[in-house]
């Protein structure tokens with residue numbers, strides 16, 4: 001992803017409101033995020049509902065040539081584990097007071113299309129049924145799940161209504 005430079009002194013920019021990527025959780029099981037040094041911006045939503053910046057070079061990695069690979073838990077992992085592992089809500093904000101672009105690479109790990117989405121068959125996971133867990137009567141494949149998420153988010157695959165006179 002390339003987030004282009006935005007001049008911080010633009011009169012129409014309000015960094016309290018304007019952000020680079022809105023709050024979301026990833027759809028798949030795990031996401032591997034590759035970031036570049038000195039290009040911060042990622043924030044996660046903490047359990048007390050505040051945003052916390054994620055360091056590109058966490059302690060102990062300051063002198064590494066490349067930032068470590070960041071692993072994000074996605075919604076599918078939350079579903080597979082009945083919420084034992086919860087997906088992270090995150091967003092990307094502008095760096096404070098600086099006009100810089102940001103580059104990142106996200107690898108979204110997703111099952112093959114035909115795989116049926118169901119919780120991991122273990123007693124520990126089975127016992128963890130929570131209110132949050134979506135109880136699904138019908139079987140869903142990885143492809144069906146992904147298409148639904150894309151449709152909910154972007155209207156992907158939905159018929160455009162014909163233009164009217």
Ligand SMILES: O=C(O)CCC(=O)C(=O)O
Nearest residue numbers: 001021026042092104106
């Ligand atoms: O660019 C980033 O640092 C995060 C991107 C992201 O969250 C996403 O593509 O899902």
Ligand SMILES: [Fe+2]
Nearest residue numbers: 024025026090
């Ligand atoms: Fe994401």
